Amino acid sequence: MKAAxxxxxxxxxxxxxLECLDQYGxxxxxxxxxxxxVPMMAMRLARPxxxxxxxxxxxxxxxxxxxxxxxxxxTTGQRAIENNIEVHGAIPLVxxxxxxxxxxxxxxxxxIGGSLVHADPSAELPLVAVVxxxxxxxxSKADGEREIAAQEFFLGPMFTATAEIECLTxxxxxIWEGSGVRTAFDETAMRHGDFxxxxxxxxxxxxxxGVCQRAAIGIGGLDGVPRxxxxxAQQLVGQRIDVRLAREIAHCAVQQTEPGSDLHADAEFRxxxxxxxxxxxxxxxSTPSPHxxxxxxxxx
Amino acid sequence: MPSPPVTxxxxxxxxxxxxxxxxxxxxxxxxxxHLGLTGTHVGCEHGVCGACSILLNGEPVRSCCMFxxxxxxxxxxxxxxxxxQRGCLSKIQDAFCETHALQCGYCTPGMLIACHALVQxxxxxxxxxxxxxxxxxxxxxxGYQQIVDAVKLATTPGxxxxxxxxxxxxxxxxxxxxxxxxx
Numbered sequence: 129m130k131a132a133x134x135x136x137x138x139x140x141x142x143x144x145x146l147e148c149l150d151q152y153g154x155x156x157x158x159x160x161x162x163x164x165x166v167p168m169m170a171m172r173l174a175r176p177x178x179x180x181x182x183x184x185x186x187x188x189x190x191x192x193x194x195x196x197x198x199x200x201x202x203t204t205g206q207r208a209i210e211n212n213i214e215v216h217g218a219i220p221l222v223x224x225x226x227x228x229x230x231x232x233x234x235x236x237x238x239x240i241g242g243s244l245v246h247a248d249p250s251a252e253l254p255l256v257a258v259v260x261x262x263x264x265x266x267x268s269k270a271d272g273e274r275e276i277a278a279q280e281f282f283l284g285p286m287f288t289a290t291a292e293i294e295c296l297t298x299x300x301x302x303i304w305e306g307s308g309v310r311t312a313f314d315e316t317a318m319r320h321g322d323f324x325x326x327x328x329x330x331x332x333x334x335x336x337x338g339v340c341q342r343a344a345i346g347i348g349g350l351d352g353v354p355r356x357x358x359x360x361a362q363q364l365v366g367q368r369i370d371v372r373l374a375r376e377i378a379h380c381a382v383q384q385t386e387p388g389s390d391l392h393a394d395a396e397f398r399x400x401x402x403x404x405x406x407x408x409x410x411x412x413x414s415t416p417s418p419h420x421x422x423x424x425x426x427x428x
Numbered sequence: 429m430p431s432p433p434v435t436x437x438x439x440x441x442x443x444x445x446x447x448x449x450x451x452x453x454x455x456x457x458x459x460x461x462h463l464g465l466t467g468t469h470v471g472c473e474h475g476v477c478g479a480c481s482i483l484l485n486g487e488p489v490r491s492c493c494m495f496x497x498x499x500x501x502x503x504x505x506x507x508x509x510x511x512x513q514r515g516c517l518s519k520i521q522d523a524f525c526e527t528h529a530l531q532c533g534y535c536t537p538g539m540l541i542a543c544h545a546l547v548q549x550x551x552x553x554x555x556x557x558x559x560x561x562x563x564x565x566x567x568x569x570x571g572y573q574q575i576v577d578a579v580k581l582a583t584t585p586g587x588x589x590x591x592x593x594x595x596x597x598x599x600x601x602x603x604x605x606x607x608x609x610x611x
Contacts, residue, residue: 170492
């Protein structure tokens, strides 16, 4: 299938992009990597009259590792981040998740910000954004810059708090200071790289005695938005995480979700999968890795 | 709805190609319909099957998931451009023949691009790396094993291209360009 006709505008600067969005508003869509938008346009699920290509703006590709946070321009490539060793050292969960995003060919074009604003409920990066408490920076000509927490950003399936005239400019990923930070990401899909039927992510800080000092957990693919569970994560603190505890927390988390059914998985199967996924990532991240502080589940 | 054509310049298999295109023309349609390079196949047209894979500035991407206008000023290598010389085969292409790594052949251009990109960066890939590299390409004849075998064969130290054919004058990727460049 082919996309409906549209006017193509190549943004020359961020100001130019914001000016265009202000002028066209509802009729415009920003195009970055296009790995979600172009297929949607081919299926005519999206039919913008103007496409604003922001993919060549150098100012939206800056990656900056500062004290306490990694700041990433919205159109930073997924593959570029996957191959960035410094980013991996600072926020390992992002790279763990990226290995599950589409395929090498799509990650070569796909961007970090594009995946977030597309807000597919089973996508990996939105899940990591809520688990890590990322902050998104949005910009518009009318109101300038504003920041919003990932928790408030995702409103429903493919639906975010971005206004029509706004552009996502960068994402701030908090770095957990100190040693013993371990992460894991796992999901089940029809084929590796396809949309997850259920996914889970966790980041733990484990001290030298094996006791959890800090925890963040989340589940994707069940509700209309990715979910994190700060209260349940708090229950892991001060404990040694064994299989029994991991499974108990996973059950409690899944009880708070309301999954739907589709062709690939009904609600009950999704719940069971999510329990297994979350139990598995908690176990993987709480077991010391012989290779260092970072631990991630095996690549299927 | 307004969609004035735009002029784009893309280096395809080493040759600079300048054309007017409608912005909604996908890169794969541009390669096939405007340049006559029909080696790149159109499969699902929404990024699932990988049949349309090409190299964009040396990296494998889906040419159905981008508009030709987005590739303006960039360089593209299609399956026609993989061989070192027109009329010859690359090592990967030759190994595909040797191990019977193609059945109906529909997925083959995408598979060749994926495998070529892999060995560019990883000259001696292991089986897991090969399977990851072709993981985004669907073969409906389910012939994946022979494709894995082909990459292993092509990357065996000392492997030489067995297919003997006389090189034809001209650069790779020029096949069929002449007939298609009337527009």
